Amino acid sequence: SQKIEQNSEALNIQEGKTATLTCNYTNYSPAYLQWYRQDPGRGPVFLLLIRENEKEKRKERLKVTFDTTLKQSLFHITASQPADSATYLCALDMRTGNQFYFGTGTSLTVIP
Amino acid sequence: EAGVTQSPTHLIKTRGQQATLRCSPISGHTSVYWYQQALGLGLQFLLWYDEGEERNRGNFPPRFSGRQFPNYSSELNVNALELEDSALYLCASSLRTGDRAYGYTFGSGTRLTVV
DSSP states (O other): OOEEEEOSSOEEEETTSOEEEEEEEESOOOSEEEEEEEOTTSOOEEEEEEETTOSEEEETTEEEEEETTTTEEEEEESSOOGGGOEEEEEEEEOSSTTOEEEOOOEEEEEEO | OOOOEEEOSEEEEOTTOOEEEEEEOOTTOOEEEEEEEOTTSOOEEEEEEETTEEEEEOSOOTTEEEEEOTTSOEEEEEOSOOGGGOEEEEEEEEOTTOOGGGOOEEOOOEEEEEO
């Protein structure tokens, strides 16, 4: 069956450290993988997209890797800040049908 | 520039009633997407509208339906409400042929509670 799994437990890290979130999937072949941030009671906000032929993408303190062999994406936030506390969602884009498949998200808390 | 706007913010309905949720996309966006986010679950794709037509549909029963108006705003209707329909309903918009590098822009959602 098709599955998208993100860190099952909430992630608590100290301010200034690097947070690493995982997104593993089975029985999908996404053309793109996207990461979103969602705050309580709000809609997701797009952060980064990585294509199937890209290994790594960076944007300011964010870094995403994509390994289509392992069927895994890693999302890193360096020099984390309390304002980074939120739920982070990965989304698989199959290219056709404009339908994204979302993971359940990882709750990140950055402790001052 | 205004973002994606959804109304109402909260909606409380009784089981068996109908709910109507509304979405206005970003100006210039022709595609509208509806997702359901139930507590503890990921976002589940409901519907995609573009240029007034339904282009794709998720694995939901027919009592979930919608439409897109000539101004590209959209409406989601849920008939014969069931308790498990309680969720946050999110609308997103994009350019039909937009570069995916910008992802989707989501609204803040409508919290539907069925009692």
